[in-house]
Amino acid sequence: MDVSSLEIETISGDVSVKGISIDMASIMSTSGDVQIGGNIKEVEAISTSGDLYVKVSTVHINMRTVSGDIESSLRFIGSGSVVASSTSGSIEANLEDSKTGYKVRARAISGKVDVYGLDATTFQDNYIEARSREFNSKELKVSVDIETVSGNIKVRASG
DSSP states (O other): OOOOEEEEEEEESOEEEEEEEEEEEEEEEEESOEEEEEEEEEEEEEEEESOEEEEEEEEEEEEEEEESOEEEEEEEEEEEEEEEEEEESOEEEEEOOTTEEEEEEEEEEESOEEEESSEEEEEETTEEEEEOTTGGGOSEEEEEEEEEEESOEEEEEOO
């Protein structure tokens, strides 16, 4: 059996999916933590009340919580995008591939934003725009948009 996509929805309970290699994964939890890991081209991970723990090689990823933190370690297998948002929770994004160029926009309405390994091009109290050094010369390019209403943001890029 060859599976190219995975869809999981749970009302109450944790979800853990690791070591998979597929084209698309959509995981939604109303109340519970979500852990996902593997080689997944497109990822959607959503939790209404719970934390997200994500460690994937991907192209496009959308992570969202209403009340919960997001911790992610991301590698990219093609040019793509990251969208991460939380209403009440902190977000940490570790961008692990130094061969990828990253363009980051991060905003914490009530909290602080820290960016490491990138050059800030715009810096205001709770908003940062930054990009990889030598962004234009990188083979792969990824846009990263992160926002939280109440919480901190930390972005680390290898490089």
